Amino acid sequence: MQATCVKFCEFGAPTRVLQVGNRYLSPPAADEVLVRMLARPINPSDLIPIRGSYAHRISLPNIPGYEGVGIIEEVGEAVSKQLVGMRVLPLRGEGTWQEFVQTKKEYVVPIPDAIPNYIACQLYINPITAWVICTEVLRLKEGDVLLVNAAGSSIGRIMAQLSRLIGFEMIAVLRNDHHKKELQRLGVAHVIHSTNTTKSIYHNVMEITNGNGVAAAIDAVGGFSGTELALCVQPDGDFLTLGLLSGVPVDWKLVSTQAKVNARLFHLRHWNKQVSTHDWQKAFKQIIQFIVEGKVTLMKHAATYPLFEVKEAVQCAETAQSNMGKVILIN
Incomplete structure (x- = not known):
């Protein structure tokens, strides 16, 4: 045919x-x-x-x-x-x-x-990635603080909703106010503007967390923005790179010398190869249930x-x- x-x-x-x-x-x-x-x-x-x-x-x-x-x-x-x-x-x-x-x-x-x-x-791509990262890779729990850049993206919106369902606190990094109200409605606790010239992302995060830093950070941008996110993670916390929207890698040398974090990449295809078919289908059933019940849109x-x-x-x-x-x- x-x-x-x-x-x-x-x-x-x-x-x-x-x-x-x-x-x-x-x-x-x-x-x-x-x-x-x-x-x-x-x-x-x-x-x-x-x-x-x-x-x-x-x-x-x-x-x-x-x-x-x-x-x-x-x-x-x-x-x-x-x-x-x-x-x-x-x-x-x-x-x-x-x-x-x-x-x-x-x-x-x-x-x-x-x-x-x-x-x-x-x-598939965004909901499963968000769910796996939050529940299996980072194992976020109630009270944890997650820092996410490019948070106005589709996956950022899903993570905002998962923050409400799981109980962790999400700090969203945005370039402007276009997505601020929507993300706050979905569950984001704090919004930081990456274009703010008076306060750096690091300064804002330390102010929000009383100097403790965040449990984990997810970078989809790379470059200076991603590097700065890594520096906001508390010692032995997790720094995950998910994309490279800027086309420039993070400064891995700076991250390795100044940030005491567990840094790694995430690719959905790698998770697919490692997970059993049963657990793969189980993740979809959970996401589908959230969608049907209106808990995730x-x-x-x-x-x-x-x-x-x-x-x-x-x-x-x-x-x-x-x-x-x-x-x-x-x-």
Whole structure:
């Protein structure tokens, strides 16, 4: 069967190298399902590989996309036919920016009817990352203080809500006031402006924590901002790097000599390899329960584009303000 897909045959700017074409689909293997995709968000993590950041582990041509939601159309001989017609997240298999996705049955996550497609397609990268970091990596508990930069992002909003559910206190670092009221409504205890010229982030954090510093800090920016976050962590606390929005690494030499912290990187794919399928599915069940009960909300979509207009969709995603929500690719 022929199916539409988005692919790139060389690394470079997504609006230049992405192509819309067709691919041949073979029947699903015995333990696989074939999913007809309905919606997929465009995340920064989807675009980074296209530019070549992970060229050493990506073979070309490649179909991008880490998450999305769809309907099971066909199953392998070892999979129950009762799953046909079920709406699921087909993960850890093929790239999702295509008409159909094949993956193993154990890697599909059922989605209840109460969750609309534009929310369901966002349930993987940011919610699971936030949940795993807060509960398993940092093991935050009631009374702990967490410092987060680029806190107006999708994952920052989720962490703000988890702070209320788990009981830890979150300090959000923002460049301006655009997200302040929303983050405070979601659960953030304190907001610091990184552009404040009268007080540094370090000075503000020490003032808020009575000189104790924070239990943990999460850096998605890098550069000076990330380095300063590390210096705000109390001795033997945790400093986690999650992204590199500035394109500049933190000053690791300064961090190692002046900050007595446990510094590490977090990649969701590494956690996927280490965790059992049972615990992987358990994390999704918890997030889905939070969504259904209204305890965690995700941003509404900013715009939708058909798959064949992927270049226009990517351009919109890259120019839209972060508070506008995700750009969604539909069939």
